[in-house]
Amino acid sequence: MDKRVDNTMSVVEDLSDLDLRAxxxxxxxxxxxxxxxxxxxLTGSSFTxxxxxxxxxxxxxxxxxxxxxxxxxxxxxVSAFQIYFGSEDVTTAGDQVDVLVAMNPAAxxxxxxxxxxxxxxxxxxDAFTSRNLTRAxxxxxxxxxxxxxxxxxxxxxxxxxxxxxxxPHGLSHKFAVRCKNMWTLGLTMWLFDRSRDAAINGLRAKFxxxxxxxxxxxDALNAGHTYGETxxxxxxxxxxxxxxxxxxxxxxxxxxxxxxxxxxxxxxxQLAELPIxxxxxxxxxxxxxxxxxxxxxxFDVITFQAEDEIAAVCTAIGASFAGSLGVxxxxxxxxxxxxxxxxxxxxxxxxxxxxxxxxxGPSTGLPTKTEQSDLNQALFGxxxxxxxxxxxxxxxxxxxxxxxxxxxxxTQFRTPVLILSDGxxxxxxQPWRIPDFNDIEPFAVKFEVEAAGxxxxxxDPETLARVWAKPGTKGLEHRIGGIERDFETGDxxxxxxxxxxxxxxRKAKIDGIAKYIPAQDVVIGNDSGKLAVVGWGSxxxxxYQGVKRCRAEGLDVSHIHVxxxxxxxxxxxxxxxxxxxxxxxxxxxxxxxxxxRSRFLIDAQRLNKVSGQPFKIREIEEAIKxxxxxxx
Amino acid sequence: xxxxEQKLTLKDFASDQxxxxxxxxxxxxxxxxxxxxxxxxxxxxxxxxxxxxxxxSSRFPYYMNTYGFHTIHGRAPSVxxxxxxxxxxxxxxxxxGDGDGLSIGGNHMLHVLRRNVDLQILLFNNEIYGLTKxxxxxxxxxxxxxxxxxxxxxxxxxxxCTFAIGAGARFVARSIDTEAKxxxxxxxxxxxxxxxxxxxxxxxxxxxxxxxxxxIKDKKTAAETRLVLEHGKPLTFxxxxxxxxxxxxxxxxxxxxxxxxxGVSIDDLLVHDETNKVLAQMLxxxxxxxxxxxxxxxxxxxxxxxxxxxxxxxxxxxxxxGPGDLNALLRSGHTWTxx
Numbered sequence: 010m011d012k013r014v015d016n017t018m019s020v021v022e023d024l025s026d027l028d029l030r031a032x033x034x035x036x037x038x039x040x041x042x043x044x045x046x047x048x049x050x051l052t053g054s055s056f057t058x059x060x061x062x063x064x065x066x067x068x069x070x071x072x073x074x075x076x077x078x079x080x081x082x083x084x085x086x087v088s089a090f091q092i093y094f095g096s097e098d099v100t101t102a103g104d105q106v107d108v109l110v111a112m113n114p115a116a117x118x119x120x121x122x123x124x125x126x127x128x129x130x131x132x133x134x135d136a137f138t139s140r141n142l143t144r145a146x147x148x149x150x151x152x153x154x155x156x157x158x159x160x161x162x163x164x165x166x167x168x169x170x171x172x173x174x175x176x177p178h179g180l181s182h183k184f185a186v187r188c189k190n191m192w193t194l195g196l197t198m199w200l201f202d203r204s205r206d207a208a209i210n211g212l213r214a215k216f217x218x219x220x221x222x223x224x225x226x227x228d229a230l231n232a233g234h235t236y237g238e239t240x241x242x243x244x245x246x247x248x249x250x251x252x253x254x255x256x257x258x259x260x261x262x263x264x265x266x267x268x269x270x271x272x273x274x275x276x277x278x279q280l281a282e283l284p285i286x287x288x289x290x291x292x293x294x295x296x297x298x299x300x301x302x303x304x305x306x307x308f309d310v311i312t313f314q315a316e317d318e319i320a321a322v323c324t325a326i327g328a329s330f331a332g333s334l335g336v337x338x339x340x341x342x343x344x345x346x347x348x349x350x351x352x353x354x355x356x357x358x359x360x361x362x363x364x365x366x367x368x369x370g371p372s373t374g375l376p377t378k379t380e381q382s383d384l385n386q387a388l389f390g391x392x393x394x395x396x397x398x399x400x401x402x403x404x405x406x407x408x409x410x411x412x413x414x415x416x417x418x419x420t421q422f423r424t425p426v427l428i429l430s431d432g433x434x435x436x437x438x439q440p441w442r443i444p445d446f447n448d449i450e451p452f453a454v455k456f457e458v459e460a461a462g463x464x465x466x467x468x469d470p471e472t473l474a475r476v477w478a479k480p481g482t483k484g485l486e487h488r489i490g491g492i493e494r495d496f497e498t499g500d501x502x503x504x505x506x507x508x509x510x511x512x513x514x515r516k517a518k519i520d521g522i523a524k525y526i527p528a529q530d531v532v533i534g535n536d537s538g539k540l541a542v543v544g545w546g547s548x549x550x551x552x553y554q555g556v557k558r559c560r561a562e563g564l565d566v567s568h569i570h571v572x573x574x575x576x577x578x579x580x581x582x583x584x585x586x587x588x589x590x591x592x593x594x595x596x597x598x599x600x601x602x603x604x605x606r607s608r609f610l611i612d613a614q615r616l617n618k619v620s621g622q623p624f625k626i627r628e629i630e631e632a633i634k635x636x637x638x639x640x641x
Numbered sequence: 642x643x644x645x646e647q648k649l650t651l652k653d654f655a656s657d658q659x660x661x662x663x664x665x666x667x668x669x670x671x672x673x674x675x676x677x678x679x680x681x682x683x684x685x686x687x688x689x690x691x692x693x694x695x696x697x698s699s700r701f702p703y704y705m706n707t708y709g710f711h712t713i714h715g716r717a718p719s720v721x722x723x724x725x726x727x728x729x730x731x732x733x734x735x736x737x738g739d740g741d742g743l744s745i746g747g748n749h750m751l752h753v754l755r756r757n758v759d760l761q762i763l764l765f766n767n768e769i770y771g772l773t774k775x776x777x778x779x780x781x782x783x784x785x786x787x788x789x790x791x792x793x794x795x796x797x798x799x800x801x802c803t804f805a806i807g808a809g810a811r812f813v814a815r816s817i818d819t820e821a822k823x824x825x826x827x828x829x830x831x832x833x834x835x836x837x838x839x840x841x842x843x844x845x846x847x848x849x850x851x852x853x854x855x856x857i858k859d860k861k862t863a864a865e866t867r868l869v870l871e872h873g874k875p876l877t878f879x880x881x882x883x884x885x886x887x888x889x890x891x892x893x894x895x896x897x898x899x900x901x902x903x904g905v906s907i908d909d910l911l912v913h914d915e916t917n918k919v920l921a922q923m924l925x926x927x928x929x930x931x932x933x934x935x936x937x938x939x940x941x942x943x944x945x946x947x948x949x950x951x952x953x954x955x956x957x958x959x960x961x962x963g964p965g966d967l968n969a970l971l972r973s974g975h976t977w978t979x980x
Contacts, residue, residue, distance in 0.1 A: 062977050171967065278965055286727050292796045305957040308965035311951070313726060315751040321721040323749075327692070327723020330710055331731065353713050429875060443976065445694045480708035480724070480731050483687040488656070488702050490711025491695075500658060501703060563915060 035522045036095025038103030038250060039197060039295050041190075042120045043112030044081050045074055045088040046624040050192035051192035052110075053090025053192055054438070057212060059203035060094045061263050061440050064253030070623070071436045077292070085275045087281030097254040101603075102437065104625040108200070110193055112136060112167075114145035121157070129161045129246065131196065163246060165236070166531035167192055169197075174232040175225040184222065186314070195233025202248050203228055250367035252568060254383060254559060259442040264433035265404040270364065270443065273412025274445060275308045278334060280413065281420045282453040286314040286334045288321040293376040294432040295340045295366040320345035322363070326350060326481035327360040329353050330481030330489070331368025332456065334420060338364040341383045342372065348391045351425050355395040356517065357489045358475035360419035360426075362412075366611035367431040369621045378621030379433035382597035386429045388575055388604070394512055396473075396519045398422075399575040401429040403549035408434060412574070413449065420454045422472045422522055429574070433623050434547045435574030460484030471516035472525070502575035513604035522576050529578035533557060537587035540637055543613070544599055545571045548594050548624055555629025574601070582609040590640045592616055594624060644873045649680040656706040667818030667844035668765065672704055674821040678828055679707075684732040691734045692721040697772050698765035698844070715746025718753035721760050723801040729948040731834075731858060732832075735762040738748075739780040743799055746781075754808040757836040759946040763830070764801055764839065765818070767846040768853055775849035787849075802925035802939055805839040806918065812838040813921060813940040817858060818845060824868075825938060829954040830938060836946045856929050864927055870937030875910040878933045885910035886932075895923050897932065915941040 027575055039056070041049045041498050050071055051462030060067050061113060070091040079086025105125040111117035113136040124130065137152055152164050153158050171192045175185045181437045191212070209227050216223035223594060237248075278285040287310060291301040303312040307575040315321035318339055337347065354361040367383045369375030383390075387399045398418050402411040411428055414484025419426040457478040467476040479487040487499065495502035496510050533556055534541070534551075544552045549570050556568040567588070570580065587604065591613035593602040597617040606613055618624055654676045662668045679689065689707040693699035695714035702709030708731075712720045717735045725733050735753075742750050742764045753760065769787070770776040777787040777794045780801065784793040807812045812834040816824040824842065831838035843854045857866045862881045876886035877897075887895045888911050898905045916919060921940035929935055 058975055062975065064977070064979065071660035103937035157958055256979050258979050260972065260976055260978050262972070262974060272967070272971060274764065275965070275970070279967060284727065286723060288723065305965065305970070306955045307962040308967070308970075311955065313722075316748055319716060320722075320749050320752065323716040323719030324723035326727065327710070327725075328710075328727040329723075330720070331690075331724040331727035335727075351714055352715065357710075443971050446971065464934060479728075480690050481728060483685070485691075486687060486707050486711035488705075488711065490702070490709075491713055492711065 015409070016599055031134040035097055035251070036092060036093060036099065037101070037107045037201065037249070038093040038105065039108040039110065039201075040088045040106045040120060040123070041193070042079040042087055042116035043081055043190070043640040044116070045076065045329050045417075047082070047088065047112045048187070049088045049090050049112070052190045052194045053092060056197060056203065057092050057263060057438060057492070058207050059198060059205070061261070062199075062207055065094040065096065065251055066099040066256055066631055067092055067437045067440060068099050068102045069093075069238075070433065073377055075375075082113055082115050082141045083091065084145055085117050087116050087119045088446045089116075089120060094251060095455075096254045097394045098254065098256070100553045101623065102616065103624060104627050105454065108197070112193070114141045117151065118145045120149060121160075124160060126159050127161065129155060129163065129194065129577055131152065131163045131165070133156065133167035133193075135166045151464070159248065159434070161243065163242065166300045170232065171229050171234065174228050176271055178221045178225040178228070180221065180225055185225070188226050189524065190607055191226045191439050192233035192236075195230040196237050199234045199237030200232075200249060200368070201247070202250055206218045221347060238571035241530050256440070259438045261421070261442055263299075264409075264441040265436055265438045266300055266402060266430055267409040267436070269406050269408035270306070270402070270412050270428075270430065271301040272300055273361070273409040274302065274336060274416065275310055276409070276449065277413045277416025278309055278452075279446075280449060280451045282308040282407060282414055282451070283310070283335060283420065284333045285336055286311055286313065286325060286333045287338070288315050288324035288328070289338045290315050290321045290343060291317045292318075292338055292340045292343045292346050292370055294435050295338050295343070295364070297435060298338050298364065298366070305317065311459070318343040319350060322347040322350040326354050326359060330363055330480070331478075332356075332481075334360055334362070334416065336362040336364070340366050340368045340376075341370050344383065344386060351397070351606060352391045352393060352395045353491050354425040355397055356392075356491050358423045358515070360423055360477075362415050362419050362426050364428045364430060366435045367429060369619070374619045377432065379547065379623060380429060380596050380619060380621065381429070381617065383429065384545075384574065384595075384597065384600040387394065387429055394516065396516055396575065397425045397427060398519060398522055398573075399427045399429060400573055401546040401571075402434055403546060403570055403572065404629055405437055405439045409441075409444070418522060418525075421452060421474060421525070422518060423477060431547050446541060456482070457485060458482055463487075465489055466494060466497060468514075473514060473521060484577065499544065514619060520576050521577050523573075526573050526576075526578060529569065529571065529581045529584055531584075532568040532570050534560060535565075535568070536584060538567060539565040539589045539640065540592060540593045541567045541585065541588040542633060543567050543569045543571065543601075543605065544627065545574055548596065551624035551626050551629050552594060554626040555633060558626065558630055559633045564596040564633065564637060566637070569599070574604075577608065585611055587611075590614065590636060594618075594629060594632065596624070651680065652677045653686065653754045654662050654706050656704050658703050660704050663701065663848050663849035665845075666697070667767065667846070668698060668701070670819045670821065671763075671765065671842060671844065672701065675828065676705070678825050680687060682829070682832055682931040684832075684907045688730060689732050689734070690724055691736060692717045693736040693770070696735055696770070697846075698738040699741060703815045706896060713756070715744070716749060717741070718746065718749040718758075718760070718762065722753060722756070722758050724762065725758055725948055726951070729759070729952065733760050733793050736759050737762065737764050738771075739764065739768060739801070740778045743801060743804065744779045745842055750804070751808045753808040754805055754837050754839060756812060756853065756947045757809070757851055758874055759837070759948060761831045761838045762840065763828075765840050765844040766801055766841050767850055768798075769846050769850035769903045771846050771849055773902075775863070782853075791901065800925060800928070801841040802839075803922065806925055806940055810839045811836050811940070811942050811944055812938070813925070814839070814938045815841045815843070815934075815936050817843045817854065817936060819858065826939065830941070834941060834943060836943055845964050866933050868924075868927065868933040868935045869922070870913050870915070870935050870939065872913055872915045872938065875912050876968050877907070877910065884933075886913060894931070895927065917940070
């Protein structure tokens, strides 16, 4: 057997190879699906934790409906959690699913299309009642009608198993049935040789005040595992070993983009030596950041849930005026509401951080699905000439570094900085080699305290940053505001030449930030050649794998991932011009590609997807091959 | 450091900017009253901040030699909330108008009052949009003819003090632009009050809504048209204080009585109690010409300011959790070592 080096190799091929007895598989994608009340997110995250502890590299993709508790058994109420794990570097949650756990017919019908041919389906047969089948849209029972013949099917009456196991705990039928997800988790843990310790400890901690519920769940978990060990399962379904990945040594944890962003903001505040005032208004999928920071009162971070998006950004601006760092956060529709106030912060040249966790749009759109369609809004979505720095996070853990960068730029240049994240990054978790905070270079803010020669219009001659003098400082009383200000005195001015000068200097300040950011590098591949795939944001993982696979086939392709979307790195145009052609994949209808085309007059090609789902590696791979073919 | 500070005067609080309101605007008088009052207050000039939104009144901060922020339309309460959250030591005044504070910014006004953020909120009510050239406002009386309502406005005006009390404000007062002797002590009380202090100031716009408050300002009619509120004093008015306000308990409403004619004495009148919210609500509803309009402090009933409870809660958490350690936070939860 060939040594399996490509993590695209799926368990399916091994499952179908009956002779192999699947000793080593390099990567597997499992998707847990069920009603939104079935506990699939908990099941997925417990499996993720066990997998991280086991030492596989991994990526997850939680995918849940906008409805909190949709009617049981409905297709629109299906909640899913996908994890891809392997023994090589993992950067996406996997193109195809190898193992699908479906707790009911609705979960099966909405997810089976993503299952690889030959893949394994685990279902709770008890849920396949005629009523549930009808509700899901099945004309006949797929467990019996042969429609799943292309897959391996493991239909177990999980409900019956669970009710039996938890009987000694005296739970009502309703509560007993709720342990189904843990039974299923136990079975999948057996299948992939995961340790149950962390999950058991987690259950006991989660239900500390209800020990009977905790123990019922633990018993269910163990029973699922035992079932795998002892039941006579169909041929070929047995324990699979996915060897630990060869990853950089160090201390690791799992992190979602939301957590990493929160910790990055706290870190940024400490590095700038500034308290942070985080003012926000609830909106999916951005609210997690408000929740996470609200639990960190021991740090110099205060959180404020405002009455609306506008109040949130204005509170943040007021805090910055008073000498803290104001931060506000939302998703696209909320950012629209904040637009006028962001321009005020541009006009008054106050630091401010605005985080956009993008979602599918327009309007309410797809609140729980991911998209990158707010780039134009970030770059251009305000009245007048209000250019501001825009930076994007490419992975969940990258949110930490991006948040620190945003704080550095906002405080050093006295400008709003817009961070683009998205729903996928916010919710997806990945292993993160924990940085040592003490290794990060501080950038302490210096407030003006000297009254002699003070004007609120004074600027740093190098950075062009406006002076920051906070209320409470004796002798520096001054006024700022939205009316155009005189270049010298900062007093209101309607002078036409002055407005030209002020507009020019505001632009020059932002453009000049390009001198203070790293040069654009190449993620993988050469810095010149036939084709560069140019991405930004959360498409990083899929582009990385796609380019890597094509390079393994000997194709001349490189991956360039742009973090600083405005101002662009000084060398970007020159770097891009060294490639014969460019491909720009985006989860929008083509926004960054237009920036590249207009900025550098390069005939960059687009690859766009707005299905609410991240790119698949295969889609990137195919586009690379097609473009290389057409440029022969 | 310990040397006594030199006593500041009105001039110290006036900025070097040329005041650009229309001649005869009521804002001039309010500006002078405040510039004169501030040196008497126990607040250092550098700790004084004026925040405004958009509109004629919102130009106010430019004329004060304190810290100031002229923000965007309707949002001054939110910016001021951020200032106060970031630094509770600052003494923050919000200057707004009827359009800024009750139309585009109505939501923020509601919430800043309910939260009881420690601010002095001065709402200059001229019942018109001045800076945008004369459109009717949410406080304009029915029938107001304006460029946008050439045949007269048809919608019911909002009563600012009623709104403020309804929103949960714990200090609500009303005064008049040109009457420094009344306005100054009201502002002083507003400043002393810890929490959100809401002061409606009747303000004349000589260009777009001239004379709308003449009924209450005109010395000849003032005694009949205004009800000057004093805590603990009976509600009397009239040239010789012969008129009074009595509670008609059977119909639960206020009524006017004439002590000379109606066979009632001063003991039959309502006594003003500024801590009584129900009374404050009833007073806020009194309007001319049926009733004299109350000026003075309608309601004052202090409670903890927002920042007090906010920081008490934070301090309690800090005491429990100890100081934040970022490296420890990053390493919290499940971690594993790859060697």
